[in-house]
Amino acid sequence: MNIVIIGCGRVGAFLAGLLDEDGHAVTVVDVERSSFDHLPQSFKGNTLLGSGTDLDTLRQAGVENAEALFALTQGDNRNLMAAQIAKEIFGVRRVIAKVNDPIRARLYRTQGLTTISRTTILGTLLHALLAEDPEVGKVLMEKTLAHEERLSADAPVAAKAD
Amino acid sequence: MYFVVAGGGEVGFHLSQALLEAGHEVMILESDRRRAQYIQEQLGSVVMTASADEGRSQMDAGCQRADAVIAVTGDDAKNLVICQLAKLHCRAERVIARVNNPKNEIVFKALGIDETISSTRVLMGVIEQELPTGGFFPLMPLTGSHLELIEAEVAPNTPAAGRKVGELGLAAFGALIGGIVRQGKILHAHGDTPLEVGDRVIVFSPTAAEADVRRALFG
Numbered sequence: 001m002n003i004v005i006i007g008c009g010r011v012g013a014f015l016a017g018l019l020d021e022d023g024h025a026v027t028v029v030d031v032e033r034s035s036f037d038h039l040p041q042s043f044k045g046n047t048l049l050g051s052g053t054d055l056d057t058l059r060q061a062g063v064e065n066a067e068a069l070f071a072l073t074q075g076d077n078r079n080l081m082a083a084q085i086a087k088e089i090f091g092v093r094r095v096i097a098k099v100n101d102p103i104r105a106r107l108y109r110t111q112g113l114t115t116i117s118r119t120t121i122l123g124t125l126l127h128a129l130l131a132e133d134p135e136v137g138k139v140l141m142e143k144t145l146a147h148e149e150r151l152s153a154d155a156p157v158a159a160k161a162d
Numbered sequence: 163m164y165f166v167v168a169g170g171g172e173v174g175f176h177l178s179q180a181l182l183e184a185g186h187e188v189m190i191l192e193s194d195r196r197r198a199q200y201i202q203e204q205l206g207s208v209v210m211t212a213s214a215d216e217g218r219s220q221m222d223a224g225c226q227r228a229d230a231v232i233a234v235t236g237d238d239a240k241n242l243v244i245c246q247l248a249k250l251h252c253r254a255e256r257v258i259a260r261v262n263n264p265k266n267e268i269v270f271k272a273l274g275i276d277e278t279i280s281s282t283r284v285l286m287g288v289i290e291q292e293l294p295t296g297g298f299f300p301l302m303p304l305t306g307s308h309l310e311l312i313e314a315e316v317a318p319n320t321p322a323a324g325r326k327v328g329e330l331g332l333a334a335f336g337a338l339i340g341g342i343v344r345q346g347k348i349l350h351a352h353g354d355t356p357l358e359v360g361d362r363v364i365v366f367s368p369t370a371a372e373a374d375v376r377r378a379l380f381g
Binding site: 103 | 205237240273
């Protein structure tokens, strides 16, 4: 699959690494060159310096032929704009935007845009862990720990600070 | 009328001041507390310290009963979300967005925000009006289409001077001259109407073809 990721912060870089390992063709876009340092050393995909809300940058990132786009910058509004451009203008089939404000996340979801709020996801998970709810947390935590295990195995020295 | 102005920067401040002077009611949403305080000292109790891109602040500011919500921050993504929230969450009657990157006018329209103002474009218009080589000013986008209205003045030593309307090749990019203003009178623009230096032509053009129209007229 051709996949575009907007925003190479911790989440964007982590996801890029997972998808790259799965064998997808991943392009990561960020306005800050140093953000690409977050990517794992094994990353074989493309990086593109530019804004994910800019039509030309998105075209350059290959959005026209992308099957999926993730908008994962630190700004909810930027993510919403990038995701809507991908969906409405370029017709990307699977688009997911990280929108940390739960109210905005829900409102745009009712409009047909897939949104994920870190606030509510993490909060719900923590709540379930405390309640020792086996349904909610177990599988997610197992997968998460396995990913973390592999990440630390990949990193030759101590993990880089921000 | 009642206006909610989202963003109390320079544009928001002076816009609000002008609206107040014209006798309108205004509420400014400004997230920076110090800036909000300054606005309050200058303009009175017409400002709320709140983030305009949150539904609750918009409701508190009365977007649902405003005649228009005007988003004028310096951040295009924020202006887009403010306008979309005002429409979806508050059912605001009319939303107007400032776009800083002129390319985003097309994006905003595609995403349901029809009324946009590009400060860059307005400035370009003003600057070009001052240039001796004749002017080229995009006047306004036509609502509900990807078309715009352009006014251009035929300058000496340009492809347009002395040429017939039909010879400019505007049709090739979907543009057309709607009329010619010559010495204060309106002329029909037929294919065989010759253009004279000093004529002002009114062009209907796809927004994307603006640069082509400019080249056809000015070289």
